[in-house]
Amino acid sequence: MIQPNAGITSRLPIRIKLIAKGFSVHITPKGGGGTAFAKTFEWVEDNADDAAAVIYFTDLEVRDFGGEPHCPVLWTVWGDERKFEALASRPPFGDPIYLTAY
Numbered sequence: 692m693i694q695p696n697a698g699i700t701s702r703l704p705i706r707i708k709l710i711a712k713g714f715s716v717h718i719t720p721k722g723g724g725g726t727a728f729a730k731t732f733e734w735v736e737d738n739a740d741d742a743a744a745v746i747y748f749t750d751l752e753v754r755d756f757g758g759e760p761h762c763p764v765l766w767t768v769w770g771d772e773r774k775f776e777a778l779a780s781r782p783p784f785g786d787p788i789y790l791t792a793y
Contacts, residue, residue: 729757736760751778751787759784
């Protein structure tokens with residue numbers, strides 16, 4: 692699990708092979724606005740050639756998507772649901788979904 696903003700702000704040495712029902716990971720986001728995804732995808736290509744997918748939790752307020760990685764990308768978008776449709780059209784690759792709070 693990596694936590695990027697303009698660059699990669701932290702790395703947690705977590706490789707999740709199986710997520711069981713009830714499993715949760717608590718994350719405290721850092722930064723805010725203007726995320727650059729390029730460094731994240733460079734890191735994935737250089738360090739995680741066995742990655743099956745990238746799941747990105749984001750508000751999609753992005754200034755640099757970077758290059759498409761070797762694996763599928765799921766953009767898990769949070770924030771103002773009214774902006775989702777416009778934001779979801781931005782990524783040049785991957786599939787955006789809206790994350791609702793419960």
